[in-house]
Every structure is written in C-alpha cells, then in structure tokens.
Amino acid sequence: MFVRDVVGVFESQEMLTDRQVVVISGGSRGLGQALVTACLQHDYVVATCSRSTTPFIEELLTQDPARQTFMWESVDCTDYARVQQFTTEIVQCYGRIDVLINNAGIGVDGLLPLMRQSDIEQSIHLNIAGTIFLTRACSRAMLQQQSGCIINISSVNAIRGQAGIAVYSATKAALDGLTRSLAKELGPKNIRINSVAPGYFESTMVGHLTEAQKHRIMRRTPLGRLGTVDDITNLVLFLLSPQAAFVTGQIIAVDGGLTC
Numbered sequence: 001m002f003v004r005d006v007v008g009v010f011e012s013q014e015m016l017t018d019r020q021v022v023v024i025s026g027g028s029r030g031l032g033q034a035l036v037t038a039c040l041q042h043d044y045v046v047a048t049c050s051r052s053t054t055p056f057i058e059e060l061l062t063q064d065p066a067r068q069t070f071m072w073e074s075v076d077c078t079d080y081a082r083v084q085q086f087t088t089e090i091v092q093c094y095g096r097i098d099v100l101i102n103n104a105g106i107g108v109d110g111l112l113p114l115m116r117q118s119d120i121e122q123s124i125h126l127n128i129a130g131t132i133f134l135t136r137a138c139s140r141a142m143l144q145q146q147s148g149c150i151i152n153i154s155s156v157n158a159i160r161g162q163a164g165i166a167v168y169s170a171t172k173a174a175l176d177g178l179t180r181s182l183a184k185e186l187g188p189k190n191i192r193i194n195s196v197a198p199g200y201f202e203s204t205m206v207g208h209l210t211e212a213q214k215h216r217i218m219r220r221t222p223l224g225r226l227g228t229v230d231d232i233t234n235l236v237l238f239l240l241s242p243q244a245a246f247v248t249g250q251i252i253a254v255d256g257g258l259t260c
Contacts, residue, residue: 017094017096019043019044019069020045020099020240021044021047021090021096022047022098022099022101023047023049023090023097023099023100023101024039024046024047024049024103025048025050025102025130025134026048026049026103026104027046027049027050027072027103028048028052028054028057029056030203031203031229031232031233032048032050033054034232034233035103035233035236036048036056040069042237045070046070046071047070047093049072049073049086051076052074053072057072071090071094077126077130077131077133077134078125078129080133083133083137087134087137087138087140087141091141097138097141097148098149099148099149099150100138100139100148100150101151101153101240102131102151102153103153104126104130104131104134105127105130105131105153105172106126106127107165108122108165108167108168109165111163111164112166123167123171124171127168128175131175135150135178139182139191142186143186143191148186148191148192149192149193149240150182150192150193150194151196151236151240152175152176152178152194152196153195153196153198154175154196154251155197156255157169158172158173158175159197159251175195176197179194179195179250180249187249192239192245192248193248195250196232196235196239196254197251197253197254197255198231198253198255199227199255199259200227201254202226214226217258221256221258223256223257224256225256227256232254235252235254239252
C-alpha cells in the first residue's frame with residue numbers, strides 16, 4: 001500500500017523542493033537536536049519526529065509555521081502504521097526523502113539477570129524494531145528516486161564489550177548488522193547506508209558518571225578527552241554529502257581512539 005501511495009505522489013506532482021530532505025528520528029533533544037540544528041544550518045530541509053515536543057521543537061515550529069524547511073510530528077517509531085503515515089506526509093509535503101538518520105533510541109543499564117523484562121522489551125522494540133520500521137518506510141521512497149542515504153547512530157558498545165549494558169550493546173550491534181546487509185541490498189539502487197558509532201561524549205548519557213569515572217575514560221582514550229556533539233555531527237554531515245558518494249556499508253567509530 002505504501003509503495004502505491006508514494007508512487008502516486010511522485011507521479012502527480014513535481015518535486016516541491018530542490019533542497020535535500022533529511023529525516024531524523026529522535027530530533028527533540030540531545031544528539032538528535034544537534035543533528036537537526038546542523039542540517040538546518042547547512043541548508044537541508046529537515047523532517048523530524050519524537051514522542052513528545054520540547055522547547056527546541058516549539059521554537060522551530062514557531063519560526064517556520066508553513067513547514068517550508070522544517071517539519072515535526074509526534075511519532076512512536078514502534079508503531080509501523082504511524083511511521084508509514086509520517087513518511088507519506090513528508091513526501092506529500094516536500095516531494096522526496098533523500099537522507100534518513102536513525103537517531104532515536106534508549107539506553108538501559110543493568111546486569112542482564114537482574115533487568116526488568118519491560119526494560120528489555122522497550123529497548124529492543126525502539127532501538128531495533130523502530131529503526132527497521134522507519135528505514136523500511138523511507139527506503140521505499142528512496143527506491144522511487146533511485147537514490148538515498150541512510151545513517152544509523154550506533155555505539156562503540158556494539159564494537160567492544162562492557163558489563164552492565166548487554167541489552168543496549170546487543171541492540172546497537174543489530175543496527176551494524178542492518179547497515180552491512182542493507183548496503184548490499186540497496187547499493188544497486190544507489191542508496192548508501194553507514195553506521196556512526198559514537199564513544200563517550202558530553203551529553204545527558206554521561207551525566208550520571210562521576211568526575212572520577214569521566215577522567216578514567218579520558219585516560220583510556222588516546223586523544224585524552226570526551227567527544228562532543230560536533231565531533232559526531234561533522235561526520236554525519238560528511239557521510240550524507242557528495243564527498244562520501246563511494247562510502248557505504250561502513251561502521252565508523254567516533255571515539256578518540258578508544259576502540260583502536
């Protein structure tokens with residue numbers, strides 16, 4: 001049904017914008033907020049979703065009520081029907097989807113034998129199923145264009161083991177597997193897909209760490225510091241640019257050498 005809807009949109013109207021359209025999940029706060037800001041600053045049209053709004057989102061909506069360069073919708077990415085509705089609306093509004101950045105996800109800590117079942121299920125549903133659902137919907141639009149770029153926000157914890165985050169690590173490792181397989185599956189249609197695997201960077205995700213714990217991480221990091229959101233957004237901007245036109249199927253760590 002979705003394919004027919006998208007084809008109908010492409011056949012019945014011209015492209016409504018000649019600017020690249022970037023879809024970002026989880027764009028209301030944290031790294032997602034930084035990605036939205038960076039893409040808007042680089043003249044991309046941005047469509048983002050999250051479960052709830054924030055002052056950051058409200059300000060952008062106020063600045064662009066006509067949705068000329070920015071769109072936000074409340075979307076639960078584990079609800080495929082809602083995801084499909086969201087992506088169809090993007091195509092109807094802008095005529096295209098050029099880039100998908102799968103950023104939405106949750107981190108759950110705890111030893112696996114002691115974790116609550118509900119926390120395990122929530123992590124799997126959002127981090128894996130939600131990403132697959134949004135990727136499926138957006139890639140169908142990209143197939144009509146015969147072009148596209150998908151970037152999964154993974155984690156260095158998918159590359160190296162660490163006690164207390166087995167479930168989170170497993171969900172991020174699943175994204176890396178998705179990246180490799182889809183690179184082969186969609187490459188012939190000129191659709192690239194890569195994973196960005198951040199290490200520890202200054203954000204709410206390290207807010208629970210003590211200063212002593214942060215210093216231990218920095219001592220183990222060859223570059224001697226925590227990362228910044230700019231370190232991550234700069235790589236994402238490169239991967240979605242023409243300069244990365246021959247880069248696909250890669251898992252790129254942004255961790256100051258922590259995993260080297």
